[in-house]
Amino acid sequence: MLAVDGGAPLLAEGEAAPWPHITDADRKAVLDALEQATPWHWPMRTVTGLEEAWSEFTGMPHVLAANSGTAALHMAVAAAGVEPGDEVLVPADTFLASASCVLQANAIPVFVDTDPVTFTLDPALIEERITDRTRAVVAVDLNGLPADHDALRAIADRRGLVLIEDASQAHGATYKGRPVGSLGTMSGASLNGSKTLSALGEGGLFATRDEEQHRLARRVLMFGEELPGQSRDYNARIMGWNYRIDVLAAAFARSQLTRLEEMSLVRQANGAALTRALDGVPGIRTPAVPEDRTHVYFFYPLLVQPEELGLDGLPVAAFRDALARAVNAEGLGIMRWQPQPVPGQTLFRELRGYGRGCPWSCGHARPGHHYDPAQYPVSEDVCLRRLVLGQSFSSFGPPNDAATMHRYAEVLYKVLVEEREALIALTRRTAAAAR
Structure with missing residues (x-):
C-alpha cells in the first residue's frame, strides 16, 4: 500500500x-576564520584565499567573491558593458536571477527557449532573437549540466556578443574537459548553501580572464570605488553596491572547494x-x-x-x-x-520593473517588448x-x-x-x- x-x-x-556534507575540516576552517576576523579589514585573507583557490580550480586569472550568485551575475553584466536599453539573451527556463541581473543594469532580458534534451539554452534558437541592441548572452549550466558552450561561443564571437556563464548549479561539472566557471567570457556562480559548492549560507563567485572586466566588476562589488591595492578614497566612480561576502561563508566555501x-x-x-x-x-x-x-x-x-x-x-x-x-x-x-518559464512571472508579464515600467519604458529600450510564456513551448x-x-x-x-x-x-x-x-x-x- x-x-x-x-x-x-x-x-x-x-x-x-x-x-x-560537513566535515571537521570545514568546522576548523570556519573557527580559524573567526579567530582571524579581528581587527576588521578588507579584503579579509580568508576571502582572497577563496578567490585564489577558485582561480586555480577554473584557470580564470581574475576572481571576486561576492555575497550571492545574483550579485556575481550582476557584476558580470555590468563588466560586459551592458547599459540601459541594451538587450541580453537569457534562457526561458532558469532561476529568476539569470534574468534579473540584466534588469539590475537597466537593460532588457530577451528570452530564448531551451533544448528539449539537455534543458539548457538552445543554440539553434539564438540568432533569431539577436537585434542591433543585443550585447550579451547568459548561458546557464542548469541542474548540474553545462550548456553547449562551444556552439554558443561560435555565435557570440560571430555576432560580437559577450558570453556570460551562469555556473550557479554546476560547480565541479566539466564540458569537453574544461571546468564549469571557465566556459564563458565571464562567469558568475552561486555559493548558496544548497549548491554543489556551498558556503552554507550565501555567497557567490565572479570570474574573468580580462583585467578591465575584473576592474569594472570590482567597482560594482564595493560602492563604485577602486579597490583593492590602494587606500580607499571613498570616491564612487560608478553606481556600486555592497556585494562583499561574509568571511565565515568564504571560509566554509574555501574548505568545501578542497574536496x-x-x-x-x-x-x-x-x-x-x-x-x-x-x-x-x-x-x-x-x-x-x-x-x-x-x-x-x-x-x-x-x-x-x-x-x-x-x-x-x-x-x-x-x-x-x-x-x-x-x-x-x-x-x-x-x-x-x-513551475513556469521566467517570462511567465508577474514581473515580466506586467512589466512592472522598478516602477512606471522601467527599464522598458525609460526611453532607452527598443519599444514593443512584451513577454508571453507560450512563445517558449519547450520550457513550458x-x-x-x-x-x-x-x-x-x-x-x-x-x-x-x-x-x-x-x-x-x-x-x-x-x-x-x-x-x-x-x-x-x-x-x-x-x-x-x-x-
Whole structure:
C-alpha cells in the first residue's frame, strides 16, 4: 500500500544524508576564520584565499567573491558593458536571477527557449532573437549540466556578443574537459548553501580572464570605488553596491572547494547509478547526459510521462502532483522547481520593473517588448512535467552512495510499478479536486 494511503513509508527518516556534507575540516576552517576576523579589514585573507583557490580550480586569472550568485551575475553584466536599453539573451527556463541581473543594469532580458534534451539554452534558437541592441548572452549550466558552450561561443564571437556563464548549479561539472566557471567570457556562480559548492549560507563567485572586466566588476562589488591595492578614497566612480561576502561563508566555501573534485565524482556516479536503476520504469523520463560533458546533479530532473501509463485523458498536472505526493509520503523528498518559464512571472508579464515600467519604458529600450510564456513551448512543457530530486532533501552528494540511489529507485519503482493502480486512483482524485 502506498504510504499516502496509509501504508508504511519505504524510507526511514535520515536514511539519505543531507547536503552540504560537513566535515571537521570545514568546522576548523570556519573557527580559524573567526579567530582571524579581528581587527576588521578588507579584503579579509580568508576571502582572497577563496578567490585564489577558485582561480586555480577554473584557470580564470581574475576572481571576486561576492555575497550571492545574483550579485556575481550582476557584476558580470555590468563588466560586459551592458547599459540601459541594451538587450541580453537569457534562457526561458532558469532561476529568476539569470534574468534579473540584466534588469539590475537597466537593460532588457530577451528570452530564448531551451533544448528539449539537455534543458539548457538552445543554440539553434539564438540568432533569431539577436537585434542591433543585443550585447550579451547568459548561458546557464542548469541542474548540474553545462550548456553547449562551444556552439554558443561560435555565435557570440560571430555576432560580437559577450558570453556570460551562469555556473550557479554546476560547480565541479566539466564540458569537453574544461571546468564549469571557465566556459564563458565571464562567469558568475552561486555559493548558496544548497549548491554543489556551498558556503552554507550565501555567497557567490565572479570570474574573468580580462583585467578591465575584473576592474569594472570590482567597482560594482564595493560602492563604485577602486579597490583593492590602494587606500580607499571613498570616491564612487560608478553606481556600486555592497556585494562583499561574509568571511565565515568564504571560509566554509574555501574548505568545501578542497574536496569539490572528489565530491563531484561521487555525484556523477550517483546520478548514473539512479538512471540505470530507473531504466524501463514507465511514467518518467530520466535526465540525458551528452558524451562531451559531465553532470553533477544539483537537481536530478524527472519529466512525468502519464501517457505511458494510459492516462492520456487526465491532466499532466494531476499526475505530476499525485506522483509527488506519493513519493514524498514514502520518505523521498521530491518537488516542483520553477513551475513556469521566467517570462511567465508577474514581473515580466506586467512589466512592472522598478516602477512606471522601467527599464522598458525609460526611453532607452527598443519599444514593443512584451513577454508571453507560450512563445517558449519547450520550457513550458518542461515546467509542466518536471519534478526534481536533489539539493538537501534527497542529495546526490556524499556520503550518499550507490546504495542510497538504489533506495531512491525502490521508492519510484514502488509508486510507479508495484502500486501503479493506487497511483492512478490518486491521480484521478487529484484531477477531480482541481476541477
